[in-house]
Amino acid sequence: MEIRKSLIIAALLLLTGVIHLGSYSVDRPNIAIITLESTRADHLPCYGYHRDTMPNVCRVAQDGVTFENGYSSGAFTLPSISSMHTSKYPKELGTLSPGDTLPKNVSLLAESLKKEGYNTYGVVHTYHPTEKIGFSKGFDYYEDNNSIDSVQTVRKATNTINTSSEFFAWIHLVDPHQGYSAPENFSGTFAHQNSTVSADQTAKEFTRENLSEEEIQYIRDRYDEELLYADYAFGKFIKWLKDKEEYQDSLIIIVGDHGEDLMEHGHIGHGFSLRDVYTHVPFIVKFPENRYANTKVQKPVSLVDILPTIKDRVDIESSTFYRGTSLYEIIEGKSSRKGIITQMVGKNAFVTSKWKLIDQEKDLTLNSKGEHVLLNKSEKKLFNLDKDRLERKNLAEQKPEIVQYLQKRMYQRLERDLNNTYERIDPYGG
Ligand SMILES: [Zn+2]
16 A cells, blocks of 8 residues: 555656656766867866867867866876776876886776676777777777877767767877877968978977077967867767767766977976976866756866766776766765876876975986986975966975975875885875
8 A cells, every 4th residue: 555655656756747767867878088189278268268279179168067177197198098097096007108008907987888788989099098008998999090180080980889879989189299280271270381390390399498489389379270170070079969969968078188388398298297288188078968067167176087977977887996086076066075186207296276286206307319318306396276377486395384285185195005105205104
């Protein structure tokens, strides 16, 4: 009798729309991660840039959440992408240097989604995330092709993805990588053609001494044209999703794999430090049903947060411990996390809503032959991101109590047993 009464009440509630079957109208959304190569947040109009470099990306941002303080896990592709697919830090994965490979026993996002019945597709222009390095695990279809540009990458993906059942797609758009040379229809949009720096030369290592202000601006203009081209390719992917009527209910994650120094800190390129030009990336999430549309979030987030977010929504099985926090928790103000971590060889950084601490044991520099060299150079750098986003003024000596607080927080998070070097550095036994 009681059961029958409950069923009648439930049926009435369903009819009146008071409760739904499950929390969402779409149980298992399609999931697309689009990684933008070498893309720094402050060169997008939806992050305040004066040029309309990525109109399609910023249009999708209106249907979702713009994380204004999104950070890559490292300063070049391998550490960042490996961290994104595992929700682990690059240092514990051993993916901090070119030539490193993913540990064989680590579980990747695509594997988890495959187990849940998703069809899985990866189309990436390859510099680092190759099958050889271990990134293809869990993908039904994986192409790491180093001869295709962003538009061709999207075309490959859309020609391959079967939308008749749930899919996970990871698409990496390569064009903004150093060697800024957008195709003909895009070249000349921002850059003056009479510069003394050729497009080929933008692929080379420069120091401030051998570039004039005009040349630096020309390089920045060429970089912006590459953003425009990658955005054009991205727009084709979104149009395809809309044409298939899959856009509204898909979870779409758009992130930069790392940023790019355009001579603000003495280099053209990436991988040199953990300052914002290298690590502050576009981080935009369009949730299924356009939940949280047109929302901006200030709390710092990281690529390690992507996997826990997907787990929250799809309920993938996992026995492993994620280093990230679900973005649902962040958006809804349920996370007490104080900051995020980003790493490179010899350096760890901790970023809060206001501060960045870079704890450096070694520094990467170029020698007179243009080779990368690691120097033993222990130093702490503290920046007030509210007032000094370009990180010009190191406040570490002026504010030792903040350095200590952030350092303690960071090494507690990193869990010193993951790496012996933490034991030596951490004075708090955290
Ligand atoms: Zn990259």
